[in-house]
Amino acid sequence: MTWLAWRQHRAEVFTLSLLVAAIGLFLLVAGSSMRSLFPDGAAACAGGLTDGSDACSTAIRRLNEEHGYASKMLSLLNLVPFLIGAFLGAPLVARELEAGTWQFAWTQAVPRMRWLAVKLGALGALTATLAVALTASITWYRQPLDVLNSRFTTDAFDLEGLVPAGYALFAFAAATAAGAVLRRSLPALAVALGAYLAVRVVVAGWLRPNVQAPRSIMERVAADDATLDAGGSRISTGDRADWIIASGYADPSGRHLSVYEAVEMDVAARAAGVDFSAYMHERGIQQWVLYHPADRFWMFQLIEAAIFVGLAAALLALVVWRIKRRVF
Amino acid sequence: MTTTEYALRTDGLGKRYRRTWALRDCTLSVPTGRVIALVGPNGAGKSTLLRLVVGLLAPTSGTVEVLGQSPAANTPQVLSRIGFLAQEHPLYKHFTVADLLHMGRSCNLRFDQGLAERRLAQLDIPLDRKAGALSGGQQAQVALALALAKRPDLLVLDEPMASLDPVARLEFLQALMGAVAADGMTVLFSSHVVPELERVCDHLIVLNHSRVTLAGDIETLLAEHRLLVGPRTTADLDKAGTVVEASHSDRHTTLLVRDGGGPTAPGWQANPIGLEDLVLAYLRRPTRHDVEAPAFSEVPA
Numbered sequence: 311m312t313w314l315a316w317r318q319h320r321a322e323v324f325t326l327s328l329l330v331a332a333i334g335l336f337l338l339v340a341g342s343s344m345r346s347l348f349p350d351g352a353a354a355c356a357g358g359l360t361d362g363s364d365a366c367s368t369a370i371r372r373l374n375e376e377h378g379y380a381s382k383m384l385s386l387l388n389l390v391p392f393l394i395g396a397f398l399g400a401p402l403v404a405r406e407l408e409a410g411t412w413q414f415a416w417t418q419a420v421p422r423m424r425w426l427a428v429k430l431g432a433l434g435a436l437t438a439t440l441a442v443a444l445t446a447s448i449t450w451y452r453q454p455l456d457v458l459n460s461r462f463t464t465d466a467f468d469l470e471g472l473v474p475a476g477y478a479l480f481a482f483a484a485a486t487a488a489g490a491v492l493r494r495s496l497p498a499l500a501v502a503l504g505a506y507l508a509v510r511v512v513v514a515g516w517l518r519p520n521v522q523a524p525r526s527i528m529e530r531v532a533a534d535d536a537t538l539d540a541g542g543s544r545i546s547t548g549d550r551a552d553w554i555i556a557s558g559y560a561d562p563s564g565r566h567l568s569v570y571e572a573v574e575m576d577v578a579a580r581a582a583g584v585d586f587s588a589y590m591h592e593r594g595i596q597q598w599v600l601y602h603p604a605d606r607f608w609m610f611q612l613i614e615a616a617i618f619v620g621l622a623a624a625l626l627a628l629v630v631w632r633i634k635r636r637v638f
Numbered sequence: 639m640t641t642t643e644y645a646l647r648t649d650g651l652g653k654r655y656r657r658t659w660a661l662r663d664c665t666l667s668v669p670t671g672r673v674i675a676l677v678g679p680n681g682a683g684k685s686t687l688l689r690l691v692v693g694l695l696a697p698t699s700g701t702v703e704v705l706g707q708s709p710a711a712n713t714p715q716v717l718s719r720i721g722f723l724a725q726e727h728p729l730y731k732h733f734t735v736a737d738l739l740h741m742g743r744s745c746n747l748r749f750d751q752g753l754a755e756r757r758l759a760q761l762d763i764p765l766d767r768k769a770g771a772l773s774g775g776q777q778a779q780v781a782l783a784l785a786l787a788k789r790p791d792l793l794v795l796d797e798p799m800a801s802l803d804p805v806a807r808l809e810f811l812q813a814l815m816g817a818v819a820a821d822g823m824t825v826l827f828s829s830h831v832v833p834e835l836e837r838v839c840d841h842l843i844v845l846n847h848s849r850v851t852l853a854g855d856i857e858t859l860l861a862e863h864r865l866l867v868g869p870r871t872t873a874d875l876d877k878a879g880t881v882v883e884a885s886h887s888d889r890h891t892t893l894l895v896r897d898g899g900g901p902t903a904p905g906w907q908a909n910p911i912g913l914e915d916l917v918l919a920y921l922r923r924p925t926r927h928d929v930e931a932p933a934f935s936e937v938p939a
Contacts, residue, residue, distance in 0.1 A: 311744060314744060409731070413722065416694060417694065417724075418742070418746050419718035420746075422712060
């Protein structure tokens with residue numbers, strides 16, 4: 311039975327392994343050149359852009375110039391966990407139903423539940439393995455960026471740690487289930503893509519910031535704060551690796567001010583010939599920020615990965631139930 | 639007779655898809671060693687019955703037993719005793735023939751690779767060819783070789799020759815019958831073409847509108863039925879419930895009766911009936927009659 315699973319899916323296994331290997335190779339080359347910008351390690355320049363030494367400012371300028379494509383490239387890599395999972399999952403049941411070969415496969419001496427267990431087990435494990443390999447090469451590539459920036463940005467959080475394997479397993483389960491219901495591989499792939507994008511957008515955009523209550527800081531504007539900007543507060547949390555959810559100004563009672571109100575104050579300050587910060591300080595205006603501290607990274611990873619693995623388990627249970635019931 | 643001497647027994651077997659019954663009230667007993675033809679028009683429920691027999695479907699009602707075991711249990715033991723050739727003989731088209739044999743070996747408890755290789759060599763089917771590159775007749779032969787290599791006690795074939803040209807059809811039938819003669823297994827196959835059955839089958843099941851309308855050993859069935867030809871009459875002739883079908887021409891009335899023979903009423907002449915006419919008569923019947931023969935009684939006239 312394991313031989314059959316291997317023979318049936320080896321083409322997808324080869325193609326996807328090749329894809330992950332090619333991405334890994336590219337990241338190795340690009341990552342090496344990124345690292346060569348920081349001979350003493352990126353940590354030496356992690357103090358911040360403004361107070362860095364000359365060497366650091368040059369390195370960071372060159373990083374922005376020569377590796378500015380990284381962000382776009384990394385957002386494209388978000389699709390790779392989908393490709394891994396969906397291309398292994400979509401044909402798993404659907405191809406048998408499409409070609410009528412389910413009648414051939416399930417009348418050998420392998421009971422169909424065992425057939426399904428071997429296939430789901432082997433291909434699911436492969437999905438997770440390929441996703442972990444992808445994650446490892448992306449994490450290695452991003453090391454200088456992770457030292458300089460927060461790992462909570464979507465560029466980093468979605469591609470590192472535990473979640474990519476969770477995304478891939480979810481794609482695998484969604485494609486398998488869609489294939490078992492629709493009975494055709496290609497529509498199953500399309501449905502799985504829709505589900506994958508929808509769930510990821512909802513989880514990343516709405517669920518993730520609310521996994522735990524964000525911390526907040528609110529403090530009165532200093533009279534001599536030269537960095538103050540009417541467009542929005544730039545209050546610091548003290549750690550550049552923290553994840554800022556939102557920030558802004560508030561009146562003495564703590565009511566959040568709109569951008570419009572802040573701009574009006576700026577105009578009034580100019581008309582009065584006073585510094586913006588002094589004007590704000592005098593009126594007791596406060597700055598606030600909502601953020602998740604950097605050390606929540608692994609807990610957030612764990613929770614989000616658990617959500618996707620849980621959804622995957624539910625979808626695979628649907629597949630098992632359908633095939634056990636013999637509705638075909 | 640112990641239960642295992644029946645190749646197939648069903649009791650009140652039924653299968654419903656959503657709200658329509660594909661098969662109802664199917665009660666059959668078929669002894670081992672028979673070659674059984676399952677006949678009926680398209681959509682009569684033949685494939686449903688065969689899938690229930692091989693365990694691809696689970697019954698909605700009733701029971702099915704193959705060689706004393708329930709195929710719905712789907713255990714390796716019962717699966718390995720049944721060989722199945724589905725309609726259109728599906729195979730993995732991108733597998734070579736050798737791959738398919740490898741699959742047979744890795745997915746079965748017993749698999750007689752030598753037998754399969756000998757059969758394929760006799761037919762000049764190359765092992766390194768992809769299944770999808772073979773002709774339809776060759777694909778059917780490969781599927782048959784794979785099913786026979788399981789050394790099944792019951793071989794089930796769903797319209798095995800429907801998609802084959804006449805030459806391939808004949809070759810397939812020869813291969814099948816050769817295997818039956820050599821192994822003595824029970825064979826159950828469905829068809830909607832009656833003439834090809836007559837030479838090879840000794841047991842018949844007629845399925846119409848999801849119900850079994852006739853079942854039994856062909857010899858017995860032909861002996862029980864006869865055609866009576868007499869003067870035209872439109873009176874109700876079926877007092878004893880033995881008339882299967884009545885047809886009228888200008889001057890004559892022809893009755894197909896199931897009465898087991900016996901004396902003929904004056905003015906009536908009795909003729910034997912062929913298998914094809916018998917099957918057609920049962921397929922034409924609009925409503926259900928009992929499958930079991932009623933008590934034999936005198937013919938009306």
